[in-house]
Amino acid sequence: MPDRITRITADLQDLGNFYNISISPLRRTRLHRYLSSELKSLQATDFESYDQESKIDFLLLQNYLRRNLRQLELDEEKDGKMEVLLPFAGTIVGLCEDRQQMKEVNGEKAARELTSISTQILEVKKQVKSIKIKVEKSSAYRAANTIDQLRDHLKEWYGFFKGYDPMFTWWVSKPYEKIDEEMKSFAAFVREELVGIKPGDSDAIVGEPIGREGLLADLEAEMIPYSPEEIIRIGEQEYIWCEAEMKKASHDLGYDDWREALQYVKNLYVPPGQQTLLARHLANEAVDYVKKHDLITVPKIAEETWRMFMMTPERQKVNPFFLGGRSIIVSYPTDTMDHEDKLMSMRGNNIHFSRSTVFHEMIPGHHLQFHYMARSRPYRKMFETPFWIEGWSLYWEMILWDKNFPATPENKIGMLFWRMHRCARIIFSVKFHLGLMTPQECIDMLVDMVGHERATAEGEVRRSFNGDYSPLYQAGYMLGALQLYSLRKDLVDGGKMGEKEYHDRVMRANIMPIEMLRALIKNEKVREDFKTSWRFYGNLDDSKSM
Known part of the structure; x- marks a missing residue:
């Protein structure tokens, strides 16, 4: 079990470092496939053959894998609520993941794609101003933070090719500079218009309630x-x-x-x-x-x-x-x-x-x-x-x-x-x-x-x-x-x-x-289908409320 846990820890670190764009469907799919595979492999082992330490490790790992699978679902739900503000996200994710997978870049095509993002940002701004787009404040806050992350990923993508690929640099330099500023401005726009954070207000507190x-x-x-x-x-x-x-x-x-x-x-x-x-x-x-x-x-x-x-x-x-x-x-x-x-x-x-x-x-x-x-x-x-x-x-x-x-x-x-x-x-x-x-x-x-x-x-x-x-x-x-x-x-x-x-x-x-x-x-007997049950606090007085 220690070797299995050590391997999974390293595997997830490598996967997280490579598939590092949080809203990427590819990342979500790859992690889901890996976590599901490891959970299935773990549950195929003979639980009763383990000593107490290894049984505890089994249950800890099983809980960890299940929790991460559930987190992928929750993140997908949260991302879905902000999609309306980010119609251009797929374009940026695609460019960056093509670079990660070392695919050949077409500078002219990349320039067109970056230019299209400007149009999409402008349209979203118009719809927000006319109240045609309505999102919860927490979703807008998540969207603004995601825009910042995408901007960072795009900066890394651009820096990889700039100067090393002459045709890329010739086509992409101006469109990239323009879209970088527009994304920065758009993140500030979302924060101010939908979250209520004015420019320069670094002390604002918003957060993302996760619900019951x-x-x-x-x-x-x-x-x-x-x-x-x-x-x-x-x-x-x-x-x-x-x-x-x-x-x-x-x-x-x-x-x-x-x-x-x-x-x-x-x-x-x-x-x-x-x-x-x-x-x-x-x-x-x-x-x-x-x-x-x-x-x-x-x-x-x-x-x-x-x-x-x-x-x-x-x-x-x-x-x-x-x-x-x-x-x-x-x-x-x-x-x-x-x-x-x-x-x-x-x-x-x-x-x-x-x-x-x-x-x-x-x-x-x-x-x-x-x-x-x-x-x-x-x-x-x-x-x-x-x-x-x-x-x-x-x-x-x-x-x-x-x-x-x-x-x-x-x-x-x-x-x-x-x-x-x-x-x-x-x-x-x-x-x-x-x-x-x-x-x-x-x-x-x-x-x-x-x-x-x-x-x-x-x-x-x-x-x-x-x-x-x-x-x-x-x-x-x-x-x-x-x-x-x-x-x-x-x-x-x-x-x-x-x-x-x-x-x-x-x-x-x-x-x-x-x-x-x-x-x-306590060396308690545990089962593979362990469920939490320890009511450690004692009596709860329902009548007391503040």
């Missing part, structure tokens, strides 16, 4: 046996716990209103130039703690080789807080930022917020994860899921809370802010994809419900919906942590496994949906 069926498909692939509505209720119930604890910690500081206590904590930040020293101190504090209490094996190389970098002001618009993994990337204001933006960034990255963020990103969080992922069953990196990646780091926030790691009311408020934030992430991200909340309403929720600075709330929502993260990514933090917490309660609190043994076992299993991890660690 899309969420159900993703939940099934992530092996989460809850409906989107139940997922929202989990977020709401966890928030209620957080708010009660926030009130207790605030009362200990002498505040009746937890939001006032939160503002006090947010203003406990270090001066400019000192944030990197704070991050180093906090990282070392966490390492010392988990080693002193023998909570997990921390290899010397993992402890020794992490680095620190600063985040640019532009990137802080999307990532207003720390990022981490192999390195830690520090968000803090620079001298180029406006005064209010500086203050918001300092409040959002105060001492006590940063304390949770640093160990979440480094050790025992993501940095330690990446160390193990590269060394223990690395072929399983194919099965990437936020429920394992992000769930693990948030799980440590829960465990360290239980062990009274925060100790002071200020530290407790810092940890609770992030836990409330993860609850809100579940609620706003799932509601957005159900079509129940707009991005602006998501921002308002983070400000009102969690106490975010407005700039950091905008950054969080922008990050959630800019297309870099899967629809369930933000929900994966809290849900994955709750799964790991529930499994720990069964194994560690139940006396079946020591705490350090449990944590080491999770790391050495490598990445996978947590229900598969549970079956692996």
Whole structure:
């Protein structure tokens, strides 16, 4: 199974690199044929002959292949909704794929085809202006991004032949220059007229809601046996716990209103130039703690080789807080930022917020994860899921809370802010994809419900919906942590496994949906037709809604 998974990983990388135009029917057909063939080949093997590790690998791979087949269908549906805006897409795809397949180019014919695109763009603009073309905002947003991608592909196509083929250059140079500008203008036109993003407005947040069926498909692939509505209720119930604890910690500081206590904590930040020293101190504090209490094996190389970098002001618009993994990337204001933006960034990255963020990103969080992922069953990196990646780091926030790691009311408020934030992430991200909340309403929720600075709330929502993260990514933090917490309660609190043994076992299993991890660690009997069924959360109170 490891060899099979390694081969399929490499095959899909090669296919993706070659068939690299996302809307290409040829790409879709080739990937569908490959995925279907591999699924059939996998299911022809003797499942019962495998040991437990290989049975888990079988189920992970089967789920992966099915999920990717389903994603091809969903992408085709989304592409179909924007086709009316892109009548010229097939022409560009054809030119670029002929080049990929090293077919001979006819410069005169290519020039005619490029010229025809101008006419098609003009016609689409007229129909949009006269309201003869109507598409959903999310489809128009997808179309504008696709135009940009096609423009890049066409640039690569043109650059391949330009100067090397004299007749191509003679025929195509002027038509290409013209169509390149027209496509750039057309993408801006679609964004402004159909999406509502004005030229130069790089801060706009749109996103593409996937709908209830899309969420159900993703939940099934992530092996989460809850409906989107139940997922929202989990977020709401966890928030209620957080708010009660926030009130207790605030009362200990002498505040009746937890939001006032939160503002006090947010203003406990270090001066400019000192944030990197704070991050180093906090990282070392966490390492010392988990080693002193023998909570997990921390290899010397993992402890020794992490680095620190600063985040640019532009990137802080999307990532207003720390990022981490192999390195830690520090968000803090620079001298180029406006005064209010500086203050918001300092409040959002105060001492006590940063304390949770640093160990979440480094050790025992993501940095330690990446160390193990590269060394223990690395072929399983194919099965990437936020429920394992992000769930693990948030799980440590829960465990360290239980062990009274925060100790002071200020530290407790810092940890609770992030836990409330993860609850809100579940609620706003799932509601957005159900079509129940707009991005602006998501921002308002983070400000009102969690106490975010407005700039950091905008950054969080922008990050959630800019297309870099899967629809369930933000929900994966809290849900994955709750799964790991529930499994720990069964194994560690139940006396079946020591705490350090449990944590080491999770790391050495490598990445996978947590229900598969549970079956692996508990050595549960699994079947080839495995269906998700682990209701890890306990009772859901239907009466509580926010």
